[in-house]
Amino acid sequence: MMKILLVEDSPDCQNLIQLALGKKHFIRTVSSAEDARAELHHNPFDLLILDIELPGIDGIKFCAEIKASEQLESLPIIFVSSRDGIEDKVLGFSVGADDYIQKPFDLRELHARVEAKLRRRIQEKERQENYVSGAFRVNINQQKIFLITDSSDVDLSLSSLEFKLLLYFLNHEGHILTRSQIIDRVWGQGTNVGERTVDTHVYILRKKLISKSGFIQSVPGEGYKFIQSSL
Known part of the structure; x- marks a missing residue:
């Protein structure tokens, strides 16, 4: 969104x-x-x-x-x-x-x-190498995403795949993303990756988002949708 x-x-x-x-x-x-x-x-x-x-x-x-x-x-x-x-x-x-x-x-x-x-x-x-998207600060060059809090920016310590996954969600906020779309964009087209692998990485990413795990919403029968808190 x-x-x-x-x-x-x-x-x-x-x-x-x-x-x-x-x-x-x-x-x-x-x-x-x-x-x-x-x-x-x-x-x-x-x-x-x-x-x-x-x-x-x-x-x-x-x-x-x-x-x-x-x-x-x-x-x-x-x-x-x-x-x-x-x-x-x-x-x-x-x-x-x-x-x-x-x-x-x-x-x-x-x-x-x-x-x-x-x-x-x-x-x-x-x-861009460094930009802010809502509650997140993204550094493309370093492949890091930080959660912006009142006291400081928290490094989410993402793996390369987790970084690509969260970046994909951030840049398509509010859109329903199917598991096949996520696989094509994050892992690459033609990659032999199953949908359960996507679910596992989303689960891990939710845990790393600390108290903001609700950002990634499950859409039954379709996939996932990323929503930040409204302004």
Whole structure:
């Protein structure tokens, strides 16, 4: 489950976007750039959906502010706006937006464009050496994953296979993953590994997640789903 911050002051538009995306992703909704700034300061997000005409700081200025931030410059931004002029779209892209969707929009088109950006976000995370995903800090180069606690970051001391397994769960949070999918991605296609081997490694991984073992949920008849606590 990816985390989306929606900055939109129209209740009708908020509801439409929630309808299009809320079943698959976690969406935090705020009505101003000031509130969005506070959310971004305290919580990580995978995508920002931003209206241009906002009370106070408008979307164009806020987008430029985010792209000027070293901590947030890589955050994908999609403008959703009733402004339909070429100049408006050019201005949106010039301040760093990744996409521009005109209101009123088709829910299927919105869903497709958002999914495309989120897939790219997952791929970028996989390429990064060190990043935070919810309660976890991942170091690709060292093949280590740390559980972030109030006092310190706890090294989960994962084997190579456990690292690949947890990384796969982290990058596909909220998705039901079948045992065959896990085998293909973690052990490799064509590997002679049975489904019971997956269950054994999930059991061991749950124990290593300390008090957070509930992150990995069993889905009867299908496989597993990885869910972190909501923001």
